Each structure stands twice: as C-alpha cells, then as structure tokens.
Amino acid sequence: MAGGRKSKAAAPARPPNTLVVDNGAWTLKAGLVCGGSIPEPRVIPNCIARDRSKKIYVGSELEKCRDFSEIQFRRPVEKGYLVNWEAQKEIWDQELFGDKAEVKCDPSETRLMLTEQPNTLPVLQTNCDQIVFEEYGFSSYYRGIGSTFNAYHDLQSLFRTPKDALTAANTPAEIMLVVDSGFSHTTITPLLGGRPLHSAIRRIDIGGKFLTNYMARLISLRHFDMRNDLYIVNEMKEASCYVSADFKADLERTWKGTRGEKRQDYISGAGIVKDYVLPDFHTRHKGILREYDPAQHTKSKKLAAMKESEEDVLTLRNERFAVPELIFRPSDVGMRQPGLADAIQQSLHELPIGLWPGLLANIVVVGGTSLFDGFIQRLQKELVQLVPDDCIVRVARPADPITNTWYGAANMANHPNIEKVAVTKQEYEEHGSAWIARRFATGLLTS
Amino acid sequence: MNNFGVIELASAKTTSAPGWAYVPDTGALPGANALQPANRKRARNAPAGVTAGDLTARQEAKIRKEIEALERDGGKDNSIPIPAKSSKATGKYTPNVRKILQSQKTFSNHLDDFLAFQAQTEGGPTAASNNRPTNTNTKRPAGKRDATATPTATTKPSAGIQEEDVTMTDANLPPILVGSYRPPPTAHPGDNDPLLVSRIPEVPSDEELRKLLAHPPLTYYEARGKWEDNYPTRVFCEVCGYWGRVRCMKCGTRVCALDCMETHREECVTRYGL
Numbered sequence: 001m002a003g004g005r006k007s008k009a010a011a012p013a014r015p016p017n018t019l020v021v022d023n024g025a026w027t028l029k030a031g032l033v034c035g036g037s038i039p040e041p042r043v044i045p046n047c048i049a050r051d052r053s054k055k056i057y058v059g060s061e062l063e064k065c066r067d068f069s070e071i072q073f074r075r076p077v078e079k080g081y082l083v084n085w086e087a088q089k090e091i092w093d094q095e096l097f098g099d100k101a102e103v104k105c106d107p108s109e110t111r112l113m114l115t116e117q118p119n120t121l122p123v124l125q126t127n128c129d130q131i132v133f134e135e136y137g138f139s140s141y142y143r144g145i146g147s148t149f150n151a152y153h154d155l156q157s158l159f160r161t162p163k164d165a166l167t168a169a170n171t172p173a174e175i176m177l178v179v180d181s182g183f184s185h186t187t188i189t190p191l192l193g194g195r196p197l198h199s200a201i202r203r204i205d206i207g208g209k210f211l212t213n214y215m216a217r218l219i220s221l222r223h224f225d226m227r228n229d230l231y232i233v234n235e236m237k238e239a240s241c242y243v244s245a246d247f248k249a250d251l252e253r254t255w256k257g258t259r260g261e262k263r264q265d266y267i268s269g270a271g272i273v274k275d276y277v278l279p280d281f282h283t284r285h286k287g288i289l290r291e292y293d294p295a296q297h298t299k300s301k302k303l304a305a306m307k308e309s310e311e312d313v314l315t316l317r318n319e320r321f322a323v324p325e326l327i328f329r330p331s332d333v334g335m336r337q338p339g340l341a342d343a344i345q346q347s348l349h350e351l352p353i354g355l356w357p358g359l360l361a362n363i364v365v366v367g368g369t370s371l372f373d374g375f376i377q378r379l380q381k382e383l384v385q386l387v388p389d390d391c392i393v394r395v396a397r398p399a400d401p402i403t404n405t406w407y408g409a410a411n412m413a414n415h416p417n418i419e420k421v422a423v424t425k426q427e428y429e430e431h432g433s434a435w436i437a438r439r440f441a442t443g444l445l446t447s
Numbered sequence: 448m449n450n451f452g453v454i455e456l457a458s459a460k461t462t463s464a465p466g467w468a469y470v471p472d473t474g475a476l477p478g479a480n481a482l483q484p485a486n487r488k489r490a491r492n493a494p495a496g497v498t499a500g501d502l503t504a505r506q507e508a509k510i511r512k513e514i515e516a517l518e519r520d521g522g523k524d525n526s527i528p529i530p531a532k533s534s535k536a537t538g539k540y541t542p543n544v545r546k547i548l549q550s551q552k553t554f555s556n557h558l559d560d561f562l563a564f565q566a567q568t569e570g571g572p573t574a575a576s577n578n579r580p581t582n583t584n585t586k587r588p589a590g591k592r593d594a595t596a597t598p599t600a601t602t603k604p605s606a607g608i609q610e611e612d613v614t615m616t617d618a619n620l621p622p623i624l625v626g627s628y629r630p631p632p633t634a635h636p637g638d639n640d641p642l643l644v645s646r647i648p649e650v651p652s653d654e655e656l657r658k659l660l661a662h663p664p665l666t667y668y669e670a671r672g673k674w675e676d677n678y679p680t681r682v683f684c685e686v687c688g689y690w691g692r693v694r695c696m697k698c699g700t701r702v703c704a705l706d707c708m709e710t711h712r713e714e715c716v717t718r719y720g721l
Contacts, residue, residue, distance in 0.1 A: 050527045058530065074527040075520060078554040085547050090529050119670040121561045127547045134541045174624060187670075192623055192660060199662040203670045205518065213517040218688065255689045259705045318688045332681055333517065334510035336674040343672035351659065352651040358624075390645070441664060 015139050018111045018413040019096065019103070022146060022406040023088075025077035026183035026208065026368060028059075029406040030096060030103050032110075038410045041403055042103055044095050047073045048087055059091040067281040068231045080117040080184035080207075081124050085131055097136075111422060112138040113409050115146035118187055118201045125440075126433050133428045142422040143440050147178035147187060149408035150364055151194035152415060158364065158396045171411060175358040177347075179340070179379070180405070181369035183208040186327060186340060188347045190359050194417065195444050200350035202343045206327055206335070208369045212237055214333065215323045223314055232287065236276050236314070237323060239289045243374035244321035245381070254318040267294055272320060278312040324372045328382065341382035348387070360391045366401040417444060506699070558667060565666070623656045686710050 022029040024046060031041035042060075049057045051071045057064065065071070076088035095101055112132055116125070125143070132141050151172035172194030180187045188202045216233040219226050226233050244250045253270040257263035269292035277288040292315065326332055328339040338346060344363075348356055360383065365376055380395040387393060398404040412418055421443055423436050540548065552560075637643045651659075682691040684703035691701025695708065697715050702708045 048527050048529070056527065056530050072527060073520070078520070081554060083552070083554045083557065086529060086549070089548065119665055119667050121557050121667065123557055123561065127550075130543045131547060135544045192656065195660050197659050197662070198664045199659065201665060201670050202672050204672050209520055210517050213519070217513075217517070221685075222687070251689060255703070256687065256706065257704075322683075322688055329681065331674075331678075332683065333514060334680070335514050338672040338674060342675065346672055352655065353648045354650040356648065390647075 014419070015109050015111045017105055017109065018113055018410075018418075019105050019107075019138075020113045020406060020409045020413060021096070022115045022149075022403075022409060023077065023082055024182060025075055025080055027402070028091070028095075029403055031406065031410065032103050032105050033410050033413045036414055038407065038414075041406045041410075042095070043403065044091070046077060046088075046091060047075045048090065049073050059095045061094075066285065068229075068279070069281060070228050071231050073231075077184070079205075080182065080187075081120050082116070082128060083124065085127060089131070089135070092136075107136045107138045109139055111140035111142070111413070111418075112136075113413055113418070113422075114141070114143045115149065115405060115409060116143055117185075118145045118147070118189060118196065118198075119203065122437060125437050129428070129433045129436050133425055137425065140422045140424045141428075141436075142418060144409075144421070144443065145189065145196055146405045147180045147189035147366075148191055148194055148196050148443075149405050149412055150178045150366055151176060151191050152408040152411035153398070153404070155362060155364070158398060159362070159394050171415060172417070173362065175355065176362040176364055177344070177359040179344070179363060179365045179370070180367045181207065181327065181340075181365065181375075182367040183369070186343075186367070186369065188340075188344050190347060190351065190355070192355075193444070194412075197351060200347045202347040204327070204330060204337050204340060204343050206330055206337070207367075208234070208237075211241075211323050211326060211369070214326060215241070215319060218319050218323070219314065222319075232279065235287055236289075236316075238371070239287065240274055240276055240316050240320050241324050241372055242321055243324045243328070243372045243378045245374055245378060247321065247325060250321050251318055269294060273315060273317050274320065276314045276316055278314060280312070284311075324375070327369070327375075328378060339382070340379060341386055344383060345386050356387065357391050360387055360393045363393070363395045364404075365395060365397045366404045368402050370397055370401050420444060561667070622653055623660070624650060624653075 016034065018033040020029075020031055020033055020041070022041075026046065027043045028046040029041045029043050031039050033039070044060045045062045046059070047062070048059075049062055049065065049071055051057070051065055051067055052069060053067075055065075074084075074087055076082060076084040076086075076091065078084070082088060096103055096105065097107070098104075114128070114132070116128070128143065129141070132138055132143075153171065153173070155173040155176055173191070174193055176191050178189045178191060180189065184205075184207045186204045186206055188200075190197045190200050212230055212234045215237050216227050216230055219233065250272060253265045254272055255263065256266045273292040275290050275292050275296075277284070277290065279285055279287045297315070322332075326335075328341065330337045330339060337343075348359065351359070363379075363383075365379065370376070376395045376397050380393055383393045383395070421440070423439055428436055682701050683689065684691045684707050685700050686702055686707035689703040689707075692703050693708070694701055695711055695715055697719055700711055700715070702711050
C-alpha cells in the first residue's frame with residue numbers, strides 16, 4: 001500500500017481495530033481490520049425472516065432454514081437506505097457484538113467504517129450517527145458513500161492496462177466511474193481521487209428486488225403463482241438469467257410462432273431455453289438449472305413424467321433475458337426512467353467534457369445485480385454507441401463485485417486518508433451530529 | 448326556510464360542474480374523433496405507436512400500479528416482530544436512541560417529511576445565501592471560497608465551525624489530477640497532419656474541478672435519472688413476452704398472435720364480459 005499508515009504525533013491515538021461494515025439491503029458485509037491485515041469479510045443476510053411455520057431467523061441464522069417456501073422477510077434497509085434501526089440493531093447485536101458473533105469487537109476501542117448510498121435523506125444520516133455514537137459508542141467513525149471505496153483498489157490491473165515500472169498502483173484511483181447495481185437500485189458515481197462528483201451522481205430505481213418481482217410476475221402469469229416465493233424466484237433469477245447481447249434476435253428465437261406453425265427454434269430450444277427444477281425442500285433444497293430437452297416435453301412424456309417423478313419443472317424461455325433487460329430499458333414495463341447507458345450519459349453531461357475520456361475508460365461495475373452474464377459486455381456496447389467515437393470505453397467487473405466495496409473500504413482503513421475524514425467520539429460529543437453530517441459531506445475535500 | 452342558522456355568502460367562485468357544452472366543430476368530418484381525445488371506452492383506438500405520453504388514463508393507472516407492486520419488497524405483510532430478548536432488551540437508551548428505535552417510519556414517510564421540509568424552506572435559498580457571508584471570518588479570497596464552502600450551503604452554517612479551513616489555502620493543495628507518469632511519446636513527422644491529428648478535450652482546471660467536487664449532494668429525486676422521450680417504447684405480448692404486434696379489440700391489451708389472443712380472450716371475457 002502506497003504511503004502506509006501515517007502516525008501523526010498530534011492526532012489522537014488511532015484505534016487499533018477498524019470494523020468495516022458495508023450495510024447492503026440484501027446482505028451486509030462485515031469484517032474486522034486489525035493493523036495491516038485484511039481478513040475475508042463475512043457476508044450476512046441483512047434481514048429478519050419468518051418461514052411458513054412461523055419460525056424467525058435473524059441474519060446469518062437464515063442458513064439454518066430448511067424450507068424457503070413462502071418465507072417472509074423484514075429488511076432494515078429500504079430502497080438502499082438504512083431506515084429501520086429496530087431491526088438493524090437486532091441484526092448488528094447478534095452478528096457483530098453478540099456472544100456467538102464471529103466478528104466480535106469492542107466498540108470503545110474500534111473505529112467503524114460504514115457505507116451508505118448516495119443521495120440519502122439527512123434525517124437518516126443523523127439517525128445513523130446518533131446510534132453509532134450514543135448506542136454503540138464507537139471511538140471513531142467514518143460514514144461514506146459506498147461507491148467511493150471502490151477507488152481504493154488497484155484499478156489498472158483490473159483493466160489489465162499494460163504498465164511500466166514507473167506507475168505503481170496508487171490509491172485512491174485518480175479518476176473512475178462506479179456503477180453500483182445492487183438490490184434496491186443502480187447508482188452511477190463518478191469519482192476523482194476517491195471523492196464523488198455529487199452533481200453527476202445518478203440513480204435508476206431498478207435493482208435485484210425489482211427484477212425478482214418482475215420475474216415472479218412473469219412466471220405467475222405463464223406458469224404458476226410464485227408471488228409469495230420470492231426467495232425461490234430470486235435463486236432462479238440468479239441461476240438462469242443473463243443479459244442478452246442481441247435482444248431482438250434472442251426474442252425471435254424463443255418465439256413459439258403463429259398458430260399451426262411451430263418454429264424449429266422453439267421446439268429445439270435454440271440454446272436459450274432451460275428447465276429449472278424447483279426445490280421441494282424434502283429431497284431437493286436447491287433448484288437445479290438444466291438444459292432443455294425437447295424429448296421430455298412431448299405430451300405423452302409429460303403425462304408419464306407427472307405420474308412417476310415428483311419434480312416441478314419450469315421451462316424458462318424469454319424470461320431468461322427479458323428480466324435483466326429492464327436495467328437497460330426500464331421503459332419495457334412502462335417505467336419512466338432511462339436505461340443504464342442513458343443514465344451514464346446523463347451523468348457525463350453534468351461534467352466538463354475534459355473528464356469524459358478518463359471516466360469512460362475506467363468504468364467499474366459492482367453490486368450483486370451486475371453478476372448477470374453479459375452485463376458488462378452489453379453496457380460497453382451501448383455506451384460505445386452513445387459517446388463520442390474518440391473516447392475509449394472500458395467496462396470492468398471485479399472478481400467479486402459483491403465484496404469489492406468492502407475490500408475497498410478495508411484498504412482505505414489502512415490508508416492515510418482515513419485519518420483526515422474519521423471523527424472521534426469526543427468530537428461528536430463536543431460538536432453534535434449536525435457538525436458530523438457536514439464533516440462527512442465535505443469528506444476528503446480539504447486534503 | 449330553515450337553514451339551521453347557516454348564512455350563505457355569495458361567492459365569486461364558479462365551479463365547472465360536469466355536464467355538457469357546445470363545442471365548435473372545427474375539424475373536417477373524419478376528424479370527428481379528435482373531439483374526444485380521451486376515449487375511455489375503446490382503448491384499442493389509442494394511436495398505434497404508443498409513447499408514454501398518450502396512454503389513456505386507465506392504462507397509465509394500471510402501469511403505475513404494476514410498477515408500485517414491482518417496487519414493493521416481499522410479500523403481503525412485513526410486520527415480522529423482533530424476537531423477544533430475555534432481559535437485555537430493556538437496557539437504558541439515550542432519548543435520541545429510543546426515539547430512533549421506536550420509530551416505525553418507512554422510507555416513504557421519511558421522504559415525505561423531507562419533501563415537506565424542503566417545500567417549507569423553499570423560500571429560503573435567499574436565506575441560505577444570506578447566511579453564508581457569516582463565514583467571512585475565514586481569510587480566504589472571495590473567489591476561492593465557493594470551492595470549499597459550498598457543501599455547507601444547504602445546511603445552516605455557523606461561524607467558527609470551519610476553523611480547520613482557515614489555515615488552508617488553495618495554493619498548497621496538491622493538484623487533483625496529476626497527469627501521466629509516462630513521458631509523452633516521441634514526435635512523429637505526421638503529428639501535425641490535419642487528417643491524423645488527435646483532438647483531446649482540455650482537462651478542466653484545478654479550480655473548476657474543486658468547484659465540482661464541492662458541489663453539495665443532490666436530493667433523492669434530483670439524482671434520479673431523467674426520462675427522455677427519445678425512442679418509442681417497446682411493447683410486448685402480455686401473454687408470452689414476444690413483441691406485442693396486435694391489440695385486443697376489447698381492452699387494448701397487446702398480444703403477439705392468434706394463439707396468445709385466445710389465451711388472453713379467456714381472461715378478457717371473465718373481466719369485461721362478452
């Protein structure tokens with residue numbers, strides 16, 4: 001790490017440990033950074049769940065759940081923002097400070113680094129700061145926009161930029177554009193040296209939740225009602241959906257054709273159609289995606305299969321690519337918002353043209369929704385068509401887009417920059433939460 | 448007449464009651480349709496290339512409802528109680544913490560609060576800018592102040608809070624964009640050829656960049672991507688998801704071909720009758 005830790009004599013004693021929490025809506029990522037070593041973060045479902053038999057699971061207890069049919073969730077994070085502290089405190093208490101917690105720390109000698117989504121409401125920020133200091137009593141604290149932490153990575157090795165010895169990895173990255181496609185929404189954040197350019201941050205209200213709901217609706221219309229089994233639909237979405245490189249052609253190939261004329265592609269499946277075997281939670285706990293076999297789907301076979309085998313099979317056709325397509329064309333369901341590429345262009349138009357080449361050549365996509373196959377290729381293709389010819393467009397996705405923000409934040413915990421932005425408990429007690437909110441809004445500006 | 452002591456005051460307000468009126472028949476005869484643009488009965492009469500602008504009220508309400516359903520999280524009720532803790536749960540909280548923990552507000556409640564607050568202080572951009580000169584105890588040149596002080600412009604700045612800013616001047620700040628570490632490539636005789644010359648937009652100045660960085664965060668709605676009506680909306684078959692090439696004569700629902708039309712008609716008949 002360039003620079004390493006800076007120990008200023010005047011600065012108050014730096015807490016030895018840093019608890020880094022990326023508090024997402026679907027999962028929270030938490031880990032304790034002690035000194036220079038960065039452990040693997042724990043990825044914990046950020047929810048309180050209740051299954052069919054009214055048993056309640058908090059956070060990571062969910063992995064003990066055996067039957068996910070008709071499971072209900074309560075999430076402390078709503079639309080990407082931490083809203084319900086009653087539920088969040090329950091989960092934090094158990095996962096971060098409980099007796100059995102794997103990430104165990106003593107807040108009074110720990111610094112907390114917490115992520116938030118951009119453009120949040122001031123009152124939610126205030127609530128958050130008050131809880132952190134008044135309830136937990138962390139000795140030092142920094143709350144920053146999640147996307148900004150992605151600058152604390154070796155960006156150029158992600159893009160495989162050929163480099164000579166002179167250019168050592170310097171963090172934070174000078175200029176980059178982060179697309180964070182998560183559970184609640186997709187945000188676009190241009191960064192200069194790890195600082196967000198607020199005027200150009202844009203959001204589309206489409207994330208994993210929206211896509212799962214949409215898929216549940218399609219399946220309920222075409223097969224059977226799964227609107228109460230969103231957990232299963234979500235697994236199905238993760239296993240089967242992909243972003244189409246050529247939507248028109250794919251749609252054509254999955255069409256059944258007019259009456260009387262069954263098209264060859266439809267019968268054979270055209271390499272797109274897949275079967276998804278639903279879990280029944282007795283013999284099968286996870287759904288299985290398998291190749292579509294036309295022979296299995298003739299009428300007589302179907303009748304025979306119904307008698308002997310107990311499995312429920314869903315045939316997924318254009319659902320596989322029509323669902324993630326919404327990220328790029330929200331208007332397909334009548335939503336009046338721009339697609340991802342359009343939104344990036346809107347963001348760029350807020351900035352001087354001189355920054356465009358740098359931003360476009362360093363686009364990093366993070367967040368669980370970006371895991372669809374073909375996501376970055378499609379984004380790159382659409383962007384190239386939108387932006388000036390001379391700009392090189394490079395879109396990359398880190399190896400694990402879900403924990404990338406967490407690792408970035410962990411890197412920052414060992415970076416001298418954190419000392420400039422973190423606030424201590426004494427400062428909170430002295431100046432109050434309004435001061436802290438301003439301090440975090442200013443961020444690294446004064447460096 | 449016994450009006451229970453209520454005295455009616457003459458009001459100057461005229462209400463446009465529903466009813467009927469003569470309208471001038473300006474259009475040619477085939478254009479008679481144009482007199483009733485909001486034809487609610489025959490959804491199928493809506494213009495062919497549907498852009499979101501000219502959907503009928505009913506269709507729009509339907510779409511809005513569907514999107515709201517898609518944005519909802521999870522099933523019917525999200526009122527899963529916190530599992531009761533044995534004794535620790537009744538610990539002591541500070542008043543702030545207790546207030547936050549007991550708040551049952553959802554995000555949309557908070558958002559409404561915020562919008563109301565914003566509307567209330569809307570007259571106050573002048574007030575906010577009036578507040579700003581109180582910062583002039585900082586000894587910075589007026590032109591540069593904007594660059595560093597704006598993030599606080601939305602909140603009420605109080606003097607003395609920005610003490611750490613006082614010592615800072617822009618002069619000793621490192622540049623934001625350092626530029627290439629690599630030496631520029633060696634000159635080539637074709638460099639000045641107007642056909643080969645590459646034009647790179649000017650990198651903004653440091654001052655400009657600092658101004659950008661100091662921009663205060665946008666509000667929730669400001670940050671949402673703007674809908675631009677550039678392209679026609681794509682329409683899909685509501686049964687199978689292929690292109691919606693034809694409409695149902697009865698309700699205007701899009702379907703792709705006869706097969707799907709038949710599937711749709713079953714539903715259509717149960718809903719609207721024959």
